[in-house]
Amino acid sequence: MTEHAIVIGAGLVGCLAALAFHKRGYEVTVYDYRFDPRDDSTQNKNLRSINLAISARGIESLKSVDEQIAKRVLRDVIPMKGRMIHDLQGEQESQIYGLFGECINSIDRAVLNNFLLDELDRYDIDVNFGDKLVRAKFGDRRQTCIFSKMGQDGVTETVECDFVVGCDGAFSSTRYQMQRAMRMDYSQEYIDCCYIELSIPRAKKFNKEFNGNFAIAPDHLHIWPRHNYMLIALANGDGSFTSTFFGPWSLVESLAESKEKTRKFLLQNFPDAMELMGIDEAVHKFMTYPKGALMCVECNPYHIDGGKAIILGDAAHSMVPFYGQGMNCGFEDVKVLMELLDQSKDDRSAAFKRYSETRHEDLVAIIELAKNNYKEMSHDVTSNLFLIKKQLDGALGRLLKNKWLPLYTMVSFRADIPYHRTVEISNRQKVILNQLLVAMVTTGTLLTALGLSRFGTWIKKWFQ
Ligand SMILES: Cc1cc2nc3c(=O)[nH]c(=O)nc-3n(C[C@H](O)[C@H](O)[C@H](O)COP(=O)(O)OP(=O)(O)OC[C@H]3O[C@@H](n4cnc5c(N)ncnc54)[C@H](O)[C@@H]3O)c2cc1C
Structure with missing residues (x-):
């Protein structure tokens, strides 16, 4: 039966x-x-x-x-090949996820x-x-x-x-x-983090570069990292972006006290995003939309x-x-x-x-x-040391192929590696990566000191 x-x-x-x-x-x-x-x-x-x-x-x-x-x-998905980091001045920096063009997909x-x-x-x-x-x-x-x-x-x-x-x-x-x-x-x-959903509307004009009515690149997950809090945005098929604010409950509760406070906070921290969202709309959503707990x-x-x-x-x-x-x-x-x-x-x-x-x-x-x-999304992505390590990690991954796999690659692009193994492998690689970094910085400094400054500068540049 x-x-x-x-x-x-x-x-x-x-x-x-x-x-x-x-x-x-x-x-x-x-x-x-x-x-x-x-x-x-x-x-x-x-x-x-x-x-x-x-x-x-x-x-x-x-x-x-x-x-x-x-x-x-x-x-129905929109492939995202990397993170796009937005700084306070509105400058954008792409950080690619995969070693060989792999993408995660917005759906x-x-x-x-x-x-x-x-x-x-x-x-x-x-x-x-x-x-x-x-x-x-x-x-x-x-x-x-x-x-x-x-x-x-x-x-x-x-x-x-x-x-x-x-x-x-x-x-x-x-x-x-x-x-x-x-x-x-x-x-x-419970994690001390609240999330509020906001949105970036579909652009009025067709954008040739993005092949659609997108105001920003649809092939990236956009992040406005501000250390203690952050804003992210993922593209939708119609040209709009779903954006989510993440921050500590105490901050959100204090902002909820006044529209003016919220407006000032959003304009100060995410000026370029507010231009895209429309500040009045963003303040309205921030104040009235459900606050999610994590x-x-x-x-x-x-x-x-x-x-x-x-x-x-x-x-x-x-x-x-x-x-x-x-x-x-x-x-x-x-x-x-x-x-x-x-x-x-x-x-x-x-x-x-x-x-x-x-x-x-x-x-x-x-x-x-x-x-x-x-911590990586809201803070580390803005740190030079993190970026240097990430570049070295990626360079080793491309050079050594399957013998060296960055953690993000294993978690997001390698379904054949169980999660617990990704941590074990990554911890082992982290030790080597740190030793390599120390060795390379020491070599660079020594060579510079010995007058071989061009070679030293070259090594340093390699990490930038
Ligand atoms: C802000 C945010 C962003 C996220 N982004 C991602 C992402 O990018 N990628 C990713 O992989 N994951 C993401 N997640 C996680 C993802 O949403 C969840 O892991 C996923 O939805 C879990 O699916 P589920 O079916 O287990 O549970 P749910 O989606 O919660 O579905 C549970 C279902 O059970 C029903 N139900 C509940 N109780 C009962 C009951 N007593 N009797 C009958 N029915 C019941 C509910 O109505 C619901 O339909 C995100 C989560 C959040 C909060």
């Missing part, structure tokens, strides 16, 4: 998980407490930031479920989610909107989920299945219900023994967005789990157990990397 899986959450990861289990021959039913975001009448469609960066891990995971789906998703979150929901329809996967998981009971053979019907006071529905896949985001009810039935380590940490969730294990339940995506590992990996990692969860099901010949119990055992170190690694990248 076909086994029945209930997937909780029709977000990005839930949709991919549902497709993957369906393709393995399971009967899949998806439940989400939202109403169908594709219906015109549905309010609050975008739960979070409007666009996301999808990179190698996300793309490879989509491909692993369905090559055609991946192809269709990639039709509209709603377009991607709706696209995946359409795929569920295409495969006749049953999706129930407006159903909120409120209780789950895990039995020896059957699992029971109780859903509260949104907008229908007190109405509930009870459904049985063989196993539950929780993809219900950072505040996962599945996770909470699992914790009642097992010993799961769990931690949640948190990290870590837990372990991710399953209930006997193959009864498992959590994937943000439900299992919410992370701050500074490495652009939350969704990519969630998609990769699905790929990793399917590989383990392959290896265990669909022995769900064994595959879920192995998933918890092997996936944890990768999830802990990317949560930490994401936290650290805030």
